[in-house]
Amino acid sequence: SIWLCKRNIFDKLAKCHRYLTVTIEPLPPVVVGETVTLKCNFKTDGRLREIVWYRVTDGGTIKQKIFTYDAMFNTNYSHMEDYRRREDLVYQSTVRLPEVRISDNGPYECHVGIYDRATREKVVLASGNVFLTVISPNNISVVAENTPAPFSRYQAQNFTLLCTAKGGKPAPSVYFKRDGELIEVISYTMPTASEAGAGSASFRGLQRSLSLLDPEGRLSHLHTETPQRYHTQGQQASEPSPATEVIPETVVSREFPRWVHSTDPLYYFSHTHIPQSDGSVVVQARLTWTLNPQLDNDALFSCEVKHPALSMPMQTEVTLAAPKGPKLMMTPTRAKVGDTVRITVHGFQVGDLGNEVFPEPLFTWTRVGGRLLDGSTEREGRELILERVPAELNGSMYRCTAQNPLGSTDTHTRLIVFGKTHTNLLQNTGKSL
Incomplete structure (x- = not known):
C-alpha cells in the first residue's frame, strides 16, 4: 500500500489525500497446455494512469513487459468514472496466458500507476507479485x-x-x-x-x-x-x-x-x-x-x-547385464611393509562407463587360503583396505567377486610387499560364471 500525504509545517494536522493498494490472487499449479488468468486487483482514491504486467526472469534482474493497460487512451476509463465512488473504486485487470509452456513458469508482477493530485505529470506506483508454477513430468x-x-x-x-x-x-x-x-x-x-x-x-x-x-x-x-x-x-x-x-x-x-x-x-x-x-x-x-x-x-x-x-x-x-571382470587398481603403486594398501574396483573390462552393469553389482572380497588382515572371512564394498600390511602378506592372493542376479565373476589380485629396491607387481586373472 502507498499513502500520499501532503504536509504543511504551519499546519499541525496532516491529511492523506491518496491511497493505492494492489493485491494478486495466488495461483494453483497448472499443467502445460492449460489457460491461466492473472488477476490484478487494486483499490485507490486516485486517478488511474496505467496497469502493467511483467514477467520476472534471471532472479529478478530482468522484467519483461507482457501487458499494458493505458487508462489515458482507453475508452472504458470514462465509463468507470460513472461509479462516482472514487475513494473506494475497485479496478480489475486480467491477463490470460493460453496454452502455457514450461518456459512460462516463474514470478509475475503487476504495476499500477495513479496520478498525483498535485500534478498530472507525476505518477505514483504500487505493485504486487504472484508465482506461476507450471507442471509436467520432468x-x-x-x-x-x-x-x-x-x-x-x-x-x-x-x-x-x-x-x-x-x-x-x-x-x-x-x-x-x-x-x-x-x-x-x-x-x-x-x-x-x-x-x-x-x-x-x-x-x-x-x-x-x-x-x-x-x-x-x-x-x-x-x-x-x-x-x-x-x-x-x-x-x-x-x-x-x-x-x-x-x-x-x-x-x-x-x-x-x-x-x-x-x-x-x-x-x-x-x-x-x-x-x-x-x-x-x-x-x-x-x-x-x-x-x-x-x-x-x-x-x-x-x-x-x-x-x-x-x-x-x-x-x-x-x-540388464551380468558383471564381467572388474578392473582392479592397487594403491600405493609401491607397497612396503607398514603401508595401508587399497584395492579398488575401477569399472569393468567391458561395457561403457556409467552404465556398464545393471543392476548394481555386489562386491565381495576374500583372501585365497586364509582370512583377511582384520581376521574376517570376507568384506563387501567396492574397496578393500589393508592397514599396515606385514611382510607375511607378501604373495597373498585376493579374490574380488562381483555378482548381480544375472551372473557372477571372480577376479584375483596378488599382493607383493616390496623392499627398498623392489618394483611393484600386480597380476590380475579373471574367471566368469
Whole structure:
C-alpha cells in the first residue's frame, strides 16, 4: 500500500489525500497446455494512469513487459468514472496466458500507476507479485529394487524394476517395454505394511498362478484357462492379486543352471501415486518377473511416461547385464611393509562407463587360503583396505567377486610387499560364471 500525504509545517494536522493498494490472487499449479488468468486487483482514491504486467526472469534482474493497460487512451476509463465512488473504486485487470509452456513458469508482477493530485505529470506506483508454477513430468528414473543382490545358480529369483516419474499433474501414465515392445502384464495390488507383516518381502505377493484367475481378474479355483493380460500403459493398481504359488523347481545343470519356466515370462505390474505439496503426483511403477539369466542378460527394458503436458512420451532405458571382470587398481603403486594398501574396483573390462552393469553389482572380497588382515572371512564394498600390511602378506592372493542376479565373476589380485629396491607387481586373472 502507498499513502500520499501532503504536509504543511504551519499546519499541525496532516491529511492523506491518496491511497493505492494492489493485491494478486495466488495461483494453483497448472499443467502445460492449460489457460491461466492473472488477476490484478487494486483499490485507490486516485486517478488511474496505467496497469502493467511483467514477467520476472534471471532472479529478478530482468522484467519483461507482457501487458499494458493505458487508462489515458482507453475508452472504458470514462465509463468507470460513472461509479462516482472514487475513494473506494475497485479496478480489475486480467491477463490470460493460453496454452502455457514450461518456459512460462516463474514470478509475475503487476504495476499500477495513479496520478498525483498535485500534478498530472507525476505518477505514483504500487505493485504486487504472484508465482506461476507450471507442471509436467520432468524427471524419470529406473532402478532395480532390492539390489545389490547375489547371484544364485541353484534357485530362480524374482526381479523388480522400479520406475519413478516426478513432477506430473495430473498423474502421468507409466508403462514398460522390453526390446521396444509393450509388455503384457498382470496387475496386482501392493500389500500394505500391516498386510505384509513386519519384515516380510514385497516379493511374497508376486509369485502368482495365472490358472487361479478368471478372465476378469477374480480369484477362481475352477478356471484353468489363462486370464486376460494387460498392457502396462494406463493400468490401475486396483485389481485383485492372484493367489500365491511356489516358484517352479530349478533343475541344475553341471554346466549352467537351466530354469524351468516358459520362455514367455509372466510380468506383474503395480503402481502407486504419492501426492506432493505442489499439487503434482509422484508415480512409482513396478514390473516384477522371475528372472532367467540365460534369456534376460542383455535385454533392453524401457520405462515410458505419457502426460497431457508432453507432446511425446518421455522414456529412460536400462540394459540388464551380468558383471564381467572388474578392473582392479592397487594403491600405493609401491607397497612396503607398514603401508595401508587399497584395492579398488575401477569399472569393468567391458561395457561403457556409467552404465556398464545393471543392476548394481555386489562386491565381495576374500583372501585365497586364509582370512583377511582384520581376521574376517570376507568384506563387501567396492574397496578393500589393508592397514599396515606385514611382510607375511607378501604373495597373498585376493579374490574380488562381483555378482548381480544375472551372473557372477571372480577376479584375483596378488599382493607383493616390496623392499627398498623392489618394483611393484600386480597380476590380475579373471574367471566368469
